[in-house]
Amino acid sequence: xxxxxxxxxQLTHLSKAQNAALGAVLNALKGLPLEDAQEVLDHAxxxxxxxxxxxxxxxxxxxxxGKLDHELKTKVDEVTFHRFRRSxxxxxxxTSARIxxxxxxxxxxxxxxxxxxxxxxxxxxxxQGLQALVGHVQAPEFGGRGR
Numbered sequence: 001x002x003x004x005x006x007x008x009x010q011l012t013h014l015s016k017a018q019n020a021a022l023g024a025v026l027n028a029l030k031g032l033p034l035e036d037a038q039e040v041l042d043h044a045x046x047x048x049x050x051x052x053x054x055x056x057x058x059x060x061x062x063x064x065x066g067k068l069d070h071e072l073k074t075k076v077d078e079v080t081f082h083r084f085r086r087s088x089x090x091x092x093x094x095t096s097a098r099i100x101x102x103x104x105x106x107x108x109x110x111x112x113x114x115x116x117x118x119x120x121x122x123x124x125x126x127x128q129g130l131q132a133l134v135g136h137v138q139a140p141e142f143g144g145r146g147r
């Protein structure tokens with residue numbers, strides 16, 4: 001009976017257990033299109049990471065310039081990947097938030113988090129201005145006479 005497992009070249013920088021896990025993962029992903037395999041790996045990494053770094057925002061939340069529902073992806077080398085993950089952990093940010101900030105700095109010259117803070121400050125100033133014009137309105141259920 002032929003072995004259905006694909007022979008995987010042993011990587012010298014990985015332990016025996018890591019090489020075995022790599023072989024099992026590659027066998028499990030065998031036959032999947034590249035994009036599907038990448039999606040499976042992304043979900044697996046997310047499951048392994050747990051709640052260590054929770055994303056700043058869920059998909060589809062409104063940002064200062066509209067809904068955040070367009071995805072950008074790229075590939076980097078292993079050394080850069082590990083340095084980036086380490087710096088994200090030191091800053092207590094998830095990778096998505098850090099990449100989002102970098103993109104916003106490139107396009108708008110300020111990080112996304114700063115744009116969100118500025119928008120919140122603007123909305124607060126706007127509501128305070130309205131309150132100054134209209135006056136404080138208290139609802140009857142909160143002890144006020146209402147208007």
